[in-house]
Amino acid sequence: MTARSALSAAATQPRPTGMMSRLLSSDMPRSRALSAILIVIVAGLAATPFLFSGSQPLSTAAKICVFIALVASYDLLLGYTGIVSFAHTMFFGIGGYGVAIALERLGPTWISVAIGLAVALVLSAVLAVAIGLLSLRVRAIFFSMITLAVASAAAVLASQMSTVTGGEDGLSFQLPPQLRPAFRLLLEPIFGVTINGRVLAYYLVFFAALAIFLALLRIVNSPFGRVLQAIRENEFRAEALGYRVVAYRTAASVISALAATVAGAMLALWLRYNGPDTTLSFSIMIDILLMVVIGGMGTLYGAVIGATLFVLAQSYLQVLMGAASSGLSGIPFLPDLVHPDRWLLWLGALFIISVYAFPGGIVGYLRKRQSA
Amino acid sequence: MTDIATNAADTAELPRARTDWLPLLLVPALALLALPFIGNPSSWVTLTVAGLAMGMMIFLMASGLTLVFGLMDIINFGHGVFISLGAYATLIVLGPLAAWGQADSLGLNLALMGLCILVAMALTAAVGAVFxxxxxxxxxxxxxxxxxxxxxxLxxxxxxxxxxxxxxPIPIALPASLRGAYVLGDIVMERYRVFAVVIGLVVFAGMELLLNRTRIGLLIRAGVENPEMVEALGYRIRRLFVSVFVAGSALAGLGGVMWAFYRQTLTAGMGMEVMxxxxIVIIIGGLGSVGGCFVGSLLVALVANYVGFLAPKLALISNILVMALVLVWRPQGLFPVARR
Amino acid sequence: MSEVLLQLEGVHTHIGPYHILHGVDCAIPAGGLTVLLGRNGAGKTTTLRTIMGLWQASSGRIRFDGLDISKAPTPDIARAGIAYVPESMAIFTDLTVRENIVLAARSGPVDSGRLDWMLGLFPALKRFWNLPAGNLSGGQKQMLAIARAIAEPRRLLLVDEPTKGLAPVMVRSMIEAFRALKAAGETILLVEQNFYAASALGDHVLVMDDGRIAHSGAMSDLVADPVLQQRLLGLSLDAHQ
Structure with missing residues (x-):
């Protein structure tokens, strides 16, 4: 949708009112199927500790929450501003390392968490501005290459500064007492579930992700967000209308970087660990790309769908494919293609098809079906 | 017939020398500058040869990409898979012919390398066409x-x-006669690195000849500058572009083979790592410029080797610094290609 | 009027969201020089680019010597015998003057007679023969652009404002060159803002306004009729001489 049509759509449609609409910044899902899926996902995530037992479902849910925030913040760049950055995991990693290093060095207190997060946020903001300013001098296409180079340098740096970052092994650390499994918020279980530090940690992640998502929704629906979309549609026209394109782009990069930093901090808190493979690696960058494109670029809701689908696939699809693979054993080559480790192959193919045929991803498809 | 050249406005204008020597001097200047810091001349030679070898390999991988961009304004972030594919293609040859590599015969060893290169380039060219x-x-x-x-x-x-x-990861072995080093007094030069420099120089010379001495080369250079006008002259630039894309993929495959024997380990991600x-090289060199790509490759690789020796932790950061410095000096790269 | 070489029928061209040509109808006769006049933004350059296939006509028909080229790709149109000299000249600055000419002669080496004729028209090119074309002055680049268009026998030359930005002395040289081309029997469609040059060269004239052909006729008639000039071009010959 062009910025202009977005503006006129907002003007002609009666603005939905009510609390839900205010919460979603009047940017409703606009598809019954999509609304239903979103409700299921959010309700499922909110109730995971009560719906499933064991640590695996809770870990999967926490990962989904973190990636919703991370992918949504990336969508602000890719979908709404039209910038392809490969440095998003760098900011994700800075958040993770900020919290991890602070907790490891300063002891397991909330003050450490706050210090670590604050330092990480400042560093991310500075780096985002620096990258923005460096790429000011060069053509837009260079931006992607430069972010790739900077991100890989950051990853190498993190693995080499092993005295601070733990190198390839990463850092394990203690959480503040309230987030440890032994902690009990209430003496009595609720609905048969003991509200321990793990559950609290989960809800910390859940609400942080929710807050980031709603804040991003507010941002893209603000006048600022409209300008970003106008720039994406036609940079020169936006410039001619008097918007300082570079300033807006840099601002979008900074906001996106800050959100990714918080997401990284949340992941580290949940895992009680941070290392190159959990937040910094290039393969996570690829995962983010897959999630945002398959979910639907420029919709934010696509981040919810994409992240949920991807993390579920990562955790459970492999089991299914394992079954299919052994079912096909005996046939040459085919079992290799549905081997559990090959799930990325199929997601990659889906990704390519999405870019060609469904530029709006799953969300775009559902919305189109609704209006057809 | 009218003689237009007789008027004053015309004859006053004499051609200026336009060859831009400054970036070309960067490479020797850098090498000389590094000498006092490294101190020991034999280490310096070793590092310089290593840097040149690495630079040549990067040049092989980057040259096709930069031409594809220049010709069609296409940026292929998946170029790295051709490097990986080229590397893995060596297995097709090394599998049945491993004995050739172990044989104590320069001829058989080189024949093996040649076959690896041939198979890798054929495979990457084919996949490039599909891609x-x-x-x-x-x-x-x-x-x-x-x-x-x-x-x-990708x-x-x-x-x-x-x-x-x-x-x-899959380990691969270097053919026997390319292992070890040439020793001249204090100076030690690894054989394979010298081999890589030779291959790189041959390919660079070949490309320069092709670009400057053949009609296809003229078309490529003209197409990088103004593809529309090349079409208006009656050439089908699509066909030209596909050929360059395929050739660029094959060159990346060649680079992949060289890189594979250099690392002696194969991983699917090795292409993307070197990307x-x-x-960085393409940005430094100026998108679309083969000469810039060559100078940029040598520059980046030499800096990486010198810095890796002097301050190992700064090696990769150094390349970002080189890139930033070059961009501050020339925002369009060392050899910006004139464009529409 | 002699045999028609190029015919446009109801040609519409859109560039992105903009509708530039609103049904262009005209016929270019074989032989002679037709001048395409009109204000800035009237659609002259778009007409040339549409003929050349650089922009696709959204409707209408373009016929070149009976052959429908409206949907043909640019290289095929060039091969049919149309040469194009864009307003930007589009010289390959990285290539030498010689290499520019070599590329333009698609079917092989330029034969020596033709080369002598070309270099006789534009002797400056001979002096810069092996130098990068980027070294040439604006006027020399224009000469090279035209030389490129006639490096091989072509049936129609489309030339977009060759005198733009040239010093008066160079404009006169350019007019001489076009006279020589006419004498050699070339068919030329020339976009020209300079009415002095246009009236000196044109056999036929087309005047465009707002994406349509507003007038078509003999150049001599337009030159002789100040009222018509005033109406079509908002100028008189005297004011521009």
Whole structure:
């Protein structure tokens, strides 16, 4: 949708009112199927500790929450501003390392968490501005290459500064007492579930992700967000209308970087660990790309769908494919293609098809079906 | 006939020398500058040869990409898979012919290398043709989609490599006569690095000849500058572009073979890892410029080797610094290609 | 009027969201020089680019010597015998003057007679023969652009504002060159803002306004009729001489 049509759509449609609409910044899902899926996902995530037992479902849910925030913040760049950055995991990693290093060095207190997060946020903001300013001098296409180079340098740096970052092994650390499994918020279980530090940690992640998502929704629906979309549609026209394109782009990069930093901090808190493979690696960058494109670029809701689908696939699809693979054993080559480790192959193919045929991803498809 | 040249306005204008020597001097200047810091001349020679070898390999991988960009304004983020594919293609040859590599015969060893290179280039050329048709062609004109869809191609091809050759790293052995080093007094030069420099120089010379002495080369150079006018002269630039794309893929495959024997370990991600350097080189050299690509490759590789020796932790950061410095000096790269 | 070489029928062209040509109808006769006049933005350059296939006509028909080229790709149109000299000249600055000419002669080496004729028209090119074309002055680049268009026998030359930005002395040289081309029997469609040059060269004239052909006729008639000039071009010959 062009910025202009977005503006006129907002003007002609009666603005939905009510609390839900205010919460979603009047940017409703606009598809019954999509609304239903979103409700299921959010309700499922909110109730995971009560719906499933064991640590695996809770870990999967926490990962989904973190990636919703991370992918949504990336969508602000890719979908709404039209910038392809490969440095998003760098900011994700800075958040993770900020919290991890602070907790490891300063002891397991909330003050450490706050210090670590604050330092990480400042560093991310500075780096985002620096990258923005460096790429000011060069053509837009260079931006992607430069972010790739900077991100890989950051990853190498993190693995080499092993005295601070733990190198390839990463850092394990203690959480503040309230987030440890032994902690009990209430003496009595609720609905048969003991509200321990793990559950609290989960809800910390859940609400942080929710807050980031709603804040991003507010941002893209603000006048600022409209300008970003106008720039994406036609940079020169936006410039001619008097918007300082570079300033807006840099601002979008900074906001996106800050959100990714918080997401990284949340992941580290949940895992009680941070290392190159959990937040910094290039393969996570690829995962983010897959999630945002398959979910639907420029919709934010696509981040919810994409992240949920991807993390579920990562955790459970492999089991299914394992079954299919052994079912096909005996046939040459085919079992290799549905081997559990090959799930990325199929997601990659889906990704390519999405870019060609469904530029709006799953969300775009559902919305189109609704209006057809 | 009218003689137009007789008027004053015309004759006053004499051609200026336009050859831009400054960036060319950067490489020797850098090497000389590094000498006092390194101190020991024999270490300096070793590092310089290593840097040149690495630079030549990066040049092989980057040259095709920069031409493809220059010709069609296409940026292929999946170029790295051709490097990986080329590397893995050596297995096709090394599998049945491993004995040739162990044999104590320079002829057999070189024949093995030649076969590896041939098979790798044929495979990457074929995959390049498919890649161009299926992945790249539908997304002309949109950089955003190009980046996304070529990344998608990268994912799928890397996974296909996993499916065919397995996901764990595979060690490969260098042919016997390329192992070890030439020793001249204090100076030690690894044989394979010298071999890589020779291959790189041969390819660079070949490309320069092709670009400057043949009609196809003229077309490529003209097409990088103004593809529309090349069409208006009656040439089908699409066909030219496909050839360059395929040739660029094959060169990346060649680079992959050289890189594979250099590292002596194969991983599907090895191409993407080195792509970071390739992108830096392309940015430094100026998109679309083969000469800039050559100078940029040598520059980046030499800096990486010198800095890696003097301050190992700064090695990769040093390349970002080189890139930043070059961009501050010349925002369009060392040899910006004039364009529409 | 002699045999028609190029015919446009109801040609519409859109560039992105903009509708530039609103049904262009005209016929270019074989032999002679037709001048395409009109204000800035009237659609002259778009007409040339549409003929050349650089922009696709959204509707209408373009016929070149009976052959429908409206949907043909640019290289095929060039091969049919149309040469194009764009307003930007589009010289390959990285290539030498010689290499520019070599590329333009698609079917092989330029034969020596033709080369002598070309270099006789534009002797400056001979002096810069092996130098990068980027070294040439604006006027010399224009000469090279035209030389490129006639490096091989072509049936129609489309030339977009060759005198733009040239010093008066160079404009006169350019007019001489076009006279020589006419004498050699070339068919030329020339976009020209300079009415002095246009009236000196044109056999036929087309005047465009707002994406349509507003007038078509003999140049001599337009030159002789100040009222018509005033109406079509908002100028008189005297004011521009």
């Amino acid at each position: 161009e048709r299926v992945i790249v062609r539908p997304v002309y004109g949109s950089h955003l989609k190009q980046i996304l869809v070529t990344m998608g191609g 994912i799928v091809t890397e996974q296909a490599i996993h499916a065919i050759w397995g996901a764990s 970071v350097l390739v992108f």
